[in-house]
Amino acid sequence: MKTREEVIAAFAKLPPKITASQIAEATGRAHIHNWSDANKGFVGFPEATREGRTDYRDRDEVLEWYLDQSFSQAPRRGPRDLTDITRTARPPHTHLSASELADLLTITRRGVNKYADKYSPDATDDPFPLADGDGKRSWSAVRAWLLRHADPLPKPGADGRREWSTVQVWLTRNRLHTVDSLGGRVFRDELGLTVGHRDVIERVRVARAAGESVPAQWIADVLDLDDAEQAEQLLQGAPAGPAPARRLGPTVLSRELGVTLEQVRHYAKTRTPETSADPFPEKDGRSARDPEEVRAWFARNGVATASA
Numbered sequence: 302m303k304t305r306e307e308v309i310a311a312f313a314k315l316p317p318k319i320t321a322s323q324i325a326e327a328t329g330r331a332h333i334h335n336w337s338d339a340n341k342g343f344v345g346f347p348e349a350t351r352e353g354r355t356d357y358r359d360r361d362e363v364l365e366w367y368l369d370q371s372f373s374q375a376p377r378r379g380p381r382d383l384t385d386i387t388r389t390a391r392p393p394h395t396h397l398s399a400s401e402l403a404d405l406l407t408i409t410r411r412g413v414n415k416y417a418d419k420y421s422p423d424a425t426d427d428p429f430p431l432a433d434g435d436g437k438r439s440w441s442a443v444r445a446w447l448l449r450h451a452d453p454l455p456k457p458g459a460d461g462r463r464e465w466s467t468v469q470v471w472l473t474r475n476r477l478h479t480v481d482s483l484g485g486r487v488f489r490d491e492l493g494l495t496v497g498h499r500d501v502i503e504r505v506r507v508a509r510a511a512g513e514s515v516p517a518q519w520i521a522d523v524l525d526l527d528d529a530e531q532a533e534q535l536l537q538g539a540p541a542g543p544a545p546a547r548r549l550g551p552t553v554l555s556r557e558l559g560v561t562l563e564q565v566r567h568y569a570k571t572r573t574p575e576t577s578a579d580p581f582p583e584k585d586g587r588s589a590r591d592p593e594e595v596r597a598w599f600a601r602n603g604v605a606t607a608s609a
Contacts, residue, residue, distance in 0.1 A: 303327075308367065311328075312327050312363075319358055320357060321334065321358075328367060343370075371409060383447050384447070387448060392480075392482070394586035395440060395586050396586035398437050399413045402443060427449070429443075430446055437586055442499070442503060444496055445496075445500045448500065449500075449503065452474060454507055454513075463513065471508075472504045482583060483583060484583040485580075494524075494535070498524050501524060506536060520536075550588055558592065558606045559606045565595075569581050579598070
């Protein structure tokens, strides 16, 4: 059996339409004829189209189906087994789809969806972070949730109370955590927080929901915020500090800077953190970029713009 990475690499070399023998060779599995038999527990394997005497299937559909099967990966891990990879994961965007979360955590997309089902708002007081209208979840919120479920709020003592000193230690356990984005900068989420500071905010929410009194001024002091009001705003989901930088999608961005859309796409594809010491500014979860960052990048790299 091949690893997930080996299968992806093998499929990348195949034509758009592939045969059963090509699928078997690319996956390293001999009995793929079973995959089209629902009676054997396999559902959704792409239908074949016959051309002459040969059956062909869509390469991309087969790969997507294969990667979503439990047998294509190591056994799915629960929240407590994901601690190490969660701490060091470098997210590509602030918000990730189920597939992107699965790739980042090296679990199946089905595993992500099962977390959402098992730990729903109806089933627990600390649910798995909800998806937004685009089906994406805040990485910082998911990260904090996974770490929190491996390290839950300490239980009350015999008198039904928790020592404040114990609660403080739990709240700030991951405060100093930071990770780099794929572009090499310190990752900050949609609230403008590092992953460690977001972890504190999420733990405060849980502690307050459990009846603990966590002063807003204490939060402000721990996170070096301006005041207690800003701490309360963060707890309500409002961004920290000044309004975030303006961000534009590729079409509007190209129009504002006076370049072609093809240029934006070209540099985004060819000047990546893996291929360049000065990568093109990274996009966020909505495929938008800071126009001033892009303008400065164009200037550094000698790309003429109508707005220069």
